[in-house]
Amino acid sequence: SVTDPYGGGNGKFGCELHSEEFELKQTYETEFKIVTRQSFDREVQAEYDVSVVCTDRGSPQQMARLPLVISIQDENDHSPVFSQTEYSASVAENGAIGQSVATVAAADADAAANADVSYSLSHSHFSVAPKTGVISVLAPLERERRPLWRLPLVATDAGAPPRSATATVVVTVTDVDDNAPRFPQPRLTFTVRENAGAGAVVGTVTAHDADSAGANSDVMYSLLSDDDAAFSLNQDSGVLTTARRLDREYKHTYTLTVMASSPGNSNHGDEATVTVLVTDDNDNAPEILPH
DSSP, X not given: OOOOSOOGGGGOEEEEEOOSSEEEEEEETTEEEEEESSOOOTTTOSEEEXXXXXXXXXXXXXXXXXXXXXXXXXXXXXXXXXXXXXXXXXXXXXXXXXXXXXXXOEEOSSOGGGGOEEEEOXXXXXXXXTTTOEEEEOSOOOTTTOXXXXXXXXXXXXXXXXXXXXEEEEEEEEOXXXXXXXXXXXXXXXXXXXXXXXXXXXXXXXXXXXXXXXXXXXXXXXXXXXXXXXXXXXXXXXXXXXXXXXXXXXXXXXXXXXXXXXXXXXXXXXXXXXXXXXXXXXXXXXXXXXO
């Protein structure tokens, strides 16, 4: 609304607005309204500085200037955008419940509530903090059952209606030496000829470790009992060999206890019983006994 206290020709005036984005329209003799000339994008420019200039028709002319700041109101026309479409993370399989795995982030170009982003994840083994984007372990993990998880993450703004975006978090579960080697059978039986010299192969014992390939799945073999010191066991291959010449007529059956353990923990393992039967060689001539 514009007024001029002088009457007559001096009280007549005209107003104008110099702007490419807005224009001034007269609604009544002393009232004007500012209208837009174009559409706007608040994310490109949020405010415009304009001035309304009114000049009377007196002599000399008098002028009044009204500076205005026009703010563009936000619309929820932008969805959140994740910093990455796919995130990679890793966690040890013995990770504690609540342990942080990764942090995700999404930004929204809108303002106020339209830019207020929250995160969600519907999952049995992982959770996400709605405001910080920190992903944590929710349930126990076991690499031997599932070494890789793909988590579908959602970021949603607080606009009306809300807009959202998705990203994927790929979590690799790293191995921990939490499985002891196990023999598939608790008892084994081998045979060997009685005159086989030292170093003769009797058989091979084999145990399996459920941990992943690498040091955690390595198996070390050892002899726990061999009272006669008649045998030798290769700690890497599990090959059982004779340590000396055997004589069936002296002893025909040997009972050994072997152990398979993890190299880093010799008490972390399994035992098996090995029976070695010494077969006969025709190494004794007949003997005639006098009556």
